[in-house]
Amino acid sequence: MSMATRLWRRRFKLLTGLVLVLVAASVVHLWTKVSRIENALPLDALHKERSFAVLLEEVGRLETELRLGALEIDAARRERLAFALDLLILRQRDNRDLYAGLQLPGVAELHRDLGAALAGVDETLRDPQPDAASLAAWAERFGALRERLRALNGRVFEASIGQAVTQRADLDRLRNTVSAMIVMLGGLGMALGVLLVRQQRNIRELEKRDLALQAAEVAQRELRERLERITDNMPGVIFQYREWPDGHSCFPYASQGLRELFGVSPEAAAADGGVIFSAMHPEDRPRVIELLRESARDMQPRQVEYRVILDGVESWLSSHGTPRREADGSLLWHGYTHDVTRRRLAEDEIKHLAFYDSLTGLPNRRLLMDRLRHALALCARTGAQGALLFIDLDNFKTLNDTRGHDCGDTLLRLVADRLRQSVRLDDTVARLGGDEFVIMLEGLGARPEEAATQAEQIGEKILALLNLPYMVDGQEYHGTPSIGVALFGDRETRVEDLLKRADLAMYQAKGAGRNTLRFFDPAMQTLVAANSALEAEMRQGLRQGEFILHYQPQFDAGGALIGMEALVRWQHPQRGLVPPGEFIALAESTGLILPLGQWVLETACAELAACKPVCGRPLGVAVNVSARQFRHPDFVEAVLGVIERSGIEAAQLKIELTESLLLEDVEETVERIGRLKAHGVGFSLDDFGTGYSSLSYLKRLPLDQIKIDRSFVRDVLSDANDAAIARTVIALGQTLGLHVIAEGVETEAQRDFLIEHGCDAFQGYLFGRPAPIGELRCLGTLH
Amino acid sequence: MKRLRHALAAFAALFLFVSAVRAAPAGAPYPVTLPAFPAGPQVLSTVAPDGATQRYSMADLEALGTWELTTSTFWPGDDGTYQGVLLSALLRDAGLAEAAAVRLVAQDGFSQVIPRADWVTWPVLLASRRDGGAMARRDKGPLRIIYPREMDGALHDAVYRLRWIWMLARIEAVAE
Numbered sequence: 001m002s003m004a005t006r007l008w009r010r011r012f013k014l015l016t017g018l019v020l021v022l023v024a025a026s027v028v029h030l031w032t033k034v035s036r037i038e039n040a041l042p043l044d045a046l047h048k049e050r051s052f053a054v055l056l057e058e059v060g061r062l063e064t065e066l067r068l069g070a071l072e073i074d075a076a077r078r079e080r081l082a083f084a085l086d087l088l089i090l091r092q093r094d095n096r097d098l099y100a101g102l103q104l105p106g107v108a109e110l111h112r113d114l115g116a117a118l119a120g121v122d123e124t125l126r127d128p129q130p131d132a133a134s135l136a137a138w139a140e141r142f143g144a145l146r147e148r149l150r151a152l153n154g155r156v157f158e159a160s161i162g163q164a165v166t167q168r169a170d171l172d173r174l175r176n177t178v179s180a181m182i183v184m185l186g187g188l189g190m191a192l193g194v195l196l197v198r199q200q201r202n203i204r205e206l207e208k209r210d211l212a213l214q215a216a217e218v219a220q221r222e223l224r225e226r227l228e229r230i231t232d233n234m235p236g237v238i239f240q241y242r243e244w245p246d247g248h249s250c251f252p253y254a255s256q257g258l259r260e261l262f263g264v265s266p267e268a269a270a271a272d273g274g275v276i277f278s279a280m281h282p283e284d285r286p287r288v289i290e291l292l293r294e295s296a297r298d299m300q301p302r303q304v305e306y307r308v309i310l311d312g313v314e315s316w317l318s319s320h321g322t323p324r325r326e327a328d329g330s331l332l333w334h335g336y337t338h339d340v341t342r343r344r345l346a347e348d349e350i351k352h353l354a355f356y357d358s359l360t361g362l363p364n365r366r367l368l369m370d371r372l373r374h375a376l377a378l379c380a381r382t383g384a385q386g387a388l389l390f391i392d393l394d395n396f397k398t399l400n401d402t403r404g405h406d407c408g409d410t411l412l413r414l415v416a417d418r419l420r421q422s423v424r425l426d427d428t429v430a431r432l433g434g435d436e437f438v439i440m441l442e443g444l445g446a447r448p449e450e451a452a453t454q455a456e457q458i459g460e461k462i463l464a465l466l467n468l469p470y471m472v473d474g475q476e477y478h479g480t481p482s483i484g485v486a487l488f489g490d491r492e493t494r495v496e497d498l499l500k501r502a503d504l505a506m507y508q509a510k511g512a513g514r515n516t517l518r519f520f521d522p523a524m525q526t527l528v529a530a531n532s533a534l535e536a537e538m539r540q541g542l543r544q545g546e547f548i549l550h551y552q553p554q555f556d557a558g559g560a561l562i563g564m565e566a567l568v569r570w571q572h573p574q575r576g577l578v579p580p581g582e583f584i585a586l587a588e589s590t591g592l593i594l595p596l597g598q599w600v601l602e603t604a605c606a607e608l609a610a611c612k613p614v615c616g617r618p619l620g621v622a623v624n625v626s627a628r629q630f631r632h633p634d635f636v637e638a639v640l641g642v643i644e645r646s647g648i649e650a651a652q653l654k655i656e657l658t659e660s661l662l663l664e665d666v667e668e669t670v671e672r673i674g675r676l677k678a679h680g681v682g683f684s685l686d687d688f689g690t691g692y693s694s695l696s697y698l699k700r701l702p703l704d705q706i707k708i709d710r711s712f713v714r715d716v717l718s719d720a721n722d723a724a725i726a727r728t729v730i731a732l733g734q735t736l737g738l739h740v741i742a743e744g745v746e747t748e749a750q751r752d753f754l755i756e757h758g759c760d761a762f763q764g765y766l767f768g769r770p771a772p773i774g775e776l777r778c779l780g781t782l783h
Numbered sequence: 784m785k786r787l788r789h790a791l792a793a794f795a796a797l798f799l800f801v802s803a804v805r806a807a808p809a810g811a812p813y814p815v816t817l818p819a820f821p822a823g824p825q826v827l828s829t830v831a832p833d834g835a836t837q838r839y840s841m842a843d844l845e846a847l848g849t850w851e852l853t854t855s856t857f858w859p860g861d862d863g864t865y866q867g868v869l870l871s872a873l874l875r876d877a878g879l880a881e882a883a884a885v886r887l888v889a890q891d892g893f894s895q896v897i898p899r900a901d902w903v904t905w906p907v908l909l910a911s912r913r914d915g916g917a918m919a920r921r922d923k924g925p926l927r928i929i930y931p932r933e934m935d936g937a938l939h940d941a942v943y944r945l946r947w948i949w950m951l952a953r954i955e956a957v958a959e
Contacts, residue, residue: 086921087891090949097859 012199019188026181033174051095052153058088059114059146066121066139070132081125089118104155110148117141231255236338237262241273241321243296244330249273252332261317261337263310281307281314288319295323296331305340316344357431359409360416368430368438372495375442376488382443385451385489389439389459390502391419393466394480394514396435407472408435411479414472418465423458438502445589451487452524453531453589459483459517467515480515482506487524535590537572538583542595546571549603550770551621554741554763557755563620563654565743565763566604567770568596588626597629598638605646605653607773622654622684627661631668636675643679650680654705658686666697673702684741689725698736706733708759710744717749727757734758810933812852812906815866817915820845826925829877830955837877841911841925847872852908854932857944865929867910871902877954884957887928890920890950896957897928897946905931905938909951923949 062084069077092114099111121138124130231238237257243249251258251269258266262279269276277285284306295302301322307314321335355367363371375386393415400408412435419429419437428440441458444451463483470477484505488498505520512518519525541547548571551564570578587593601623608621629635643650655676661669673683684705685698689712698706708729715722726742733740742754745764754762825838845868853864874880881899888894901907908929911917918924927949932938 083890083920086919089921090923093860094858 012195015192015195019185019192022188023185026185030174030178030181033177036170051091051098052149052156055088055091055095056146056149056153058084058091059142059149062088062121063139063142063146066135066142069130070136070139073130073132073135078125085118085121085125089122092118104152104159106148107152110145110152114145114149117145228255232257236336238336239269239334241333241335242326242330243273243292243333244328251276257337261310261315261339262308279308279310281309283307292321292333295321295333299323299325301335305344315339315341357433360413360431362416362420362437363428363430365430365432368428368432368440369495369499371428372440372498375440376490376493376495376498378442379489383446383489384442385444385446385448385487387441387444387451387455388486388488388498388502389441389455389462390484390486390499390506391437391439391462391466391481392483392506392510393435394482394510396479399472399477399479403472410472411470411477414470415466415479418468419462422462422465438499448487448489448524449527449531450585450589451489452485452519452521452528453586455485455487456517456519456528456532457590459485463515463517482509482514483517484509484520485517485524486520531586531590534583534586535592538570538587538592538596541570541572542592542599546573547596547599548772549600549607551773552763552770553768554620554622554761555767556761557759561619562761563622565622565656565770566600566624568600584626588628591628593626593628594632597626598642600624601639601642602646605642605648608652609646609648611773618649618652620652620654620682622656624656624658624686627658627664630657630661630672631664636672639676639681640679643681651682654682654684656684656686656707659688659690666700670700670702677702689729695732698732703738705739705741708740708742708754710764713742713744713750713754713764714746716753717747723753726754726759730754730757730759733760810852810854810931812850812869812908812931815849815851817845817849817866817912820911820917827951828953829873829879830953831878832882832956832958833878835878839873841917844868844873844909844911844926847876849911850906850908852906852910852929852931854929856929856932857947861923863913865908865910865927866912866915867908867926867929869902870897870907870909870928873909874902874954879954879956882956886955886957887946887948887951888953888955889948890952893948895946895948901930901946905934907931920950926951 062081065077065081065084069081092111096111099107117138121142124134124138232255234255234257237255239254239258240252241249242252250271250273251266254266254269256266258264258269258276262269262276264275264279277289280288288304288306291302291304294300301320303318303320305316305318308317309315316339317337318340319335319337321333323331323333326332355364355370356362357364372388378384379386393411396408396411399411412431415435415437416429416431419439423429423439423441426442428438430438430440432438439458439462441455444454463481466479466481470479484502484507486498486501486505501520505518508518508520509516519528548569550567550569552567553561554563554565556562568580568584570580570583572578584593587596604621604623608619611619625635632638639653639655640650643653677683682704683702684707685701685703686707687709688706690709706729708726712722712725712729716726717723730740732738739760740758741761741763742750742759743763745751745754745762745766747766750764751762751766820840820842822842823840825840825843827839827844829837829839831837847868849866850869851864851866855862871880874882874885879885884896884898886894886896897907908931910927910929911925913922913924918927928947928951930938930943930947932943937943
């Protein structure tokens with residue numbers, strides 16, 4: 001018996017009771033109404049009316065008899081008179097209450113007058129021979145009474161009619177009431193009937209529904225059990241994940257697979273969703289949470305793959321969830337999670353197969369093109385240049401044909417290993433197929449000449465490496481490569497074109513007799529060739545002592561010689577004196593700067609030591625040191641060794657550094673300067689103000705001197721900005737306690753301006769051009 | 784058949800008599816002995832269904848057996864003790880006992896039909912005296928019908944008011 005059925009039954013009882021009460025009330029109402037109307041039935045009025053009519057008639061009869069008696073009286077007439085009188089007296093007495101009950105004016109008077117008249121006639125008739133005249137008089141009197149009675153009768157009639165009309169109306173109302181009640185009761189009865197029928201139907205329906213519900217419950221339970229059997233035996237997890245706006249979360253349902261994948265029981269996850277997230281790889285967790293946030297924002301399903309480390313084994317899982325907003329404001333995701341570790345591994349392998357050469361393990365053409373595209377984009381942003389080296393093995397086909405493919409393959413693997421070793425980790429070594437390899441170099445110098453030189457050096461290194469003998473199947477094999485180089489640094493260039501250029505350059509190398517390197521750009525080729533020649537000449541020059549040092553004197557404000565700057569010059573056998581601008585850059589890019597710098601340092605110190613006795617007082621010498629030289633791990637020891645060997649005081653040596661040095665690894669710079677300063681070596685900052693001058697570096701570096709660059713000094717009198725910079729550098733030096741020296745001072749006016757603003761020392765044509773130490777000797781004596 | 788009917792009627796009368804004497808209910812008439820009326824004119828005539836006419840003087844009537852009844856009436860100053868004969872006795876004497884209804888006609892011409900049920904059901908009195916004396920015409924005499932009004936509430940109904948005939952002059956059978 002369901003709730004609804006009970007409700008119906010109670011309602012039915014209520015309705016039945018209501019109908020019964022209504023019927024009872026109707027019956028009582030009808031009864032009262034009927035008895036009220038019955039009591040008011042016009043019978044009384046009829047009696048009254050009739051009584052008056054009879055009274056009127058009998059008064060008329062008595063009047064007639066009296067008149068007849070007045071004419072002639074005999075025994076019969078007398079008897080008739082007496083009878084009429086008796087009747088009237090009787091009527092008068094019976095009507096006594098009637099008179100009293102009538103609420104009409106004049107009734108009492110009439111009653112009294114009639115009574116008096118009747119008594120008078122009765123008296124008169126006692127006489128055996130009544131007087132005719134008195135009978136006539138009585139007749140007249142009764143005539144008047146008759147008239148009064150007639151008028152009264154009319155009024156009684158009217159009243160009676162009125163009462164009848166009222167009662168008729170009452171009856172009509174009663175009839176209406178009865179009709180209405182019958183209709184109402186009929187309606188109620190019908191309603192009751194309909195209700196009964198409906199109730200029966202409802203009960204039947206409810207019972208049917210109850211049965212259906214039970215069946216549905218059984219079906220549902222079976223379905224749930226079946227579902228659980230399926231979900232719990234499925235690889236992976238079926239889950240519901242719920243999240244409330246306050247951040248609290250849980251897994252209202254999760255299949256048993258949760259234990260296997262996460263090591264968490266469904267019950268624990270149902271209590272707190274956080275345990276699942278804790279099981280995720282820390283690197284992947286933020287990504288999963290971010291995807292959840294996205295899904296919550298746009299209410300779209302999301303799929304995410306992440307790692308879980310369970311018992312030390314890493315596995316990849318994939319989760320898919322579709323969000324739905326719940327009535328209580330929480331979000332509910334329905335989804336599934338499964339293990340995709342095998343697929344990931346397969347994907348990795350496929351990716352490897354797709355992007356790597358299976359023989360050598362090197363990136364293939366596709367990956368190379370992809371990286372090249374990235375490199376081009378990067379070049380456009382950083383401004384750095386890159387280079388493609390197209391390497392083809394000479395006579396590889398012959399090896400393949402004579403000693404078999406296995407030997408060829410072995411050789412290719414060996415070549416790949418050597419190529420890999422010959423470049424930085426960031427560079428790409430790829431195999432295009434056959435005996436073709438490509439090396440992509442990135443992050444070379446910003447200027448094409450610089451990049452070309454760097455690429456050429458690496459190319460030469462590769463040439464050298466691949467020229468070394470190989471051991472192929474126990475036999476020594478000697479092979480050579482041809483290398484084509486194409487520079488890139490321009491985004492406009494298409495990667496295919498780039499590769500084609502390197503390829504063409506490689507054919508040029510083949511055409512040039514193999515085992516060589518060629519640039520695609522003829523200008524580059526020329527430049528590189530020239531540089532190569534120059535480099536060779538420099539090496540030879542270094543060996544043969546073609547480099548010499550010139551010194552430019554430095555004076556203080558008072559005009560006293562305080563030292564000199566050593567400047568390197570190349571006394572070329574054919575070209576004469578070559579200025580440093582033409583060979584220092586090449587020396588730096590080729591690494592020749594190291595032996596050259598060492599030579600400069602040693603020579604300067606040695607010459608200064610030789611000069612000392614001549615000048616009478618110790619002079620200082622400033623030596624320029626390049627970044628590459630300064631960064632060399634043995635730099636400090638080398639400097640100290642030179643000082644010791646030369647026999648000069650460490651304080652006589654001043655090392656000039658450039659600003660670019662300050663940009664890298666300030667800690668190491670500070671440490672090196674500190675170590676040398678501890679021995680008394682001085683430090684000067686060259687070209688201050690031309691580069692990325694940073695006051696914070698300036699403050700941290702333990703310098704002794706800063707040098708105002710010649711470009712500021714040149715226009716210090718004509719350009720307000722240069723004047724301001726010069727003044728500022730001087731002020732800065734004074735503030736930081738640094739010695740300030742100006743270079744390139746050519747006029748006395750420039751010198752005076754600088755002196756005026758507090759500059760400590762000067763060098764320039766005004767004081768003396770750079771000259772060999774021998775010529776400089778005189779200066780000390782001159783001043 | 785007629786004898787049997789008579790016997791039945793006699794038995795009924797006896798029964799009524801006995802029951803009336805034995806346990807006269809409240810308001811019921813009871814038999815009374817009265818001094819005889821002096822000889823006088825015939826005041827009542829009866830007409831049987833067969834047209835046979837009988838005439839009765841007051842003495843003739845009272846010879847049928849006198850009863851006394853104290854009752855209220857419908858009219859003012861009319862309540863009192865009346866003596867007379869039972870209507871049923873008169874009708875039996877006049878040969879009207881089996882009539883379905885009879886018409887009673889007064890001296891002034893007023894008349895009413897009384898159904899048989901009335902005299903069979905109640906001991907209706909044809910009063911000839913009030914308080915032992917004759918009734919004047921102006922006092923609704925000399926003969927008048929008195930219903931035993933106190934015996935039965937039904938007799939208070941206005942219908943019976945009209946059947947209280949006074950100045951009774953004639954009784955005739957009503958043709959069915």
